[in-house]
Amino acid sequence: MVKVSVLGAAGGIGQPLSLLLKANPLVTELALFDIVNTPGVAADLSHINTPATVKGYVGNEQLEAALTGSHIIVIPAGVPRKPGMTRDDLFNINAGIVKNLATGAAKWAPKAFICVISNPVNSTVPIVAEVLKQHGVFDPKRLFGVTTLDIVRASTFVAEAKGGKAPNTIVPVLGGHSGVTIVPVLSATGHTFSQEELDALTKRIQYGGDEVVKAKDGAGSATLSMAFAGARFANSLLEASVTKKTGITECTYVKSDVVPGVEYFATVVEFGVNGVHKVHPLPTLSAHEQKLLDAAIPELKNNIAKGIEFVNKA
Known part of the structure; x- marks a missing residue:
């Protein structure tokens, strides 16, 4: 049995995410949790003829049932950004939501892989880690910040600018998941860029x-x-x-020592049966990319400290 729990499943990300996960034949049980509307979402998805059974769970009193036995927990819960808001503007609201869900995971699914989508990821991943540490169940191989949207965007934007097919355009994206902490390694694409193109694509x-x-x-x-x-x-x-397939990699924000003094960092990670199998070292960076990394590091450190402080001051 492979149970996947989506926490925040009735939201703008949660519903299409749950649909896509329902389409995966490896999933045998899909648990949809939110504070409202999950029974309806679950009923809708349950009519799709793929193997996963689907059930909706509503409110904190049903969080235990949603999480128990979970193989993977995906957390898109939180409020979305509105015009003029930065990811950090969302911090206090989303930090509290994520802390609550992490507490549930620590109690009822301590061996699950946890994939954090809730922004600001640079801070919410440390929040989850600190909660898991408090419960004595933190395993850095099983906690991930999902930065994949940066990679998806980079592939699309480079393909648009240079031609070629976006799925075949590989762009590692390092650092974090907001603003200047996002470091696209455009030099790894095999394309040549003018400084103007580099600046425009990076931004x-x-x-x-x-x-x-x-x-x-x-x-x-x-x-x-x-x-x-x-x-x-x-x-x-x-x-x-x-399936225990080897050689599968994604860029993801995990605990590592890839950059000294930066406890969490997004880089290429190879997956294994226990989660993180290998954290790849930094690729060779151009002068432009090194400058971006230098700008990202102090911001990342601040974001990480903010998440840790949020949990430990409570």
């Missing part, structure tokens, strides 16, 4: 979410593309941990 990859927020004109943020990216990440983890 677009770092602030791609703003395009969507603006285009939706107050009606939401990047939900569909984030759901696609989240499902891609979860499906990769499922393939490695369930």
Whole structure:
């Protein structure tokens, strides 16, 4: 049995994410948790003729049932960004939500893989880690910040700029998952870029979410593309941990020592049956990319400290 729990399943990311996970034949049970509307979402998805059974859970009193026996927990819960908001503006609301869900995971699914989508990821992953530590169940191989949307965007934007097919355009994205902490390694694509192209593409990859927020004109943020990216990440983890296929990699934000003094960092990670199998070292960076990394590090350190402090001050 392979149970996947989606926490925040009735939201703008949660619903399409749950749909995509329902389509994965490796999933045998899909547990949909939120504070409202999950029975309806579950009923709708349950009519799809794929193997997973689906059940909706509502409210904290049903969190235990939603989590018990889970193989993978995916957390898109939280409030979305609105025009003019940064990811850090969301911090206090989403930090509290994530802390509560992490407490549930620590109690009722301590061996599950946890995939954090809730923003700001740079801070919410340390929040989950600190909660798991308090309960004595933290395993750094099983906790991931999902930064896949940055990789998906980078592939798309580079393919648009240089030609070629986006799925075949591989762009590692390092660092974190907001603004200047996002470090796209455009030199790894095999393309040549002018400085103007580098600057424009880097900015677009770092602030791609703003395009969507603006285009939706107050009606939401990047939900569909984030759901696609989240499902891609979860499906990769499922393939490695369930089918035991080797060589599966994704860029993801995990605890590592890749960059000295930065406790959590996104880089290429190879998955295995126990989660993180190998954290790849930093690739060779161009002067442009090294400058981006230098700018990212102090911001990342601040974001990580903010998450840790949120848990430990309580």
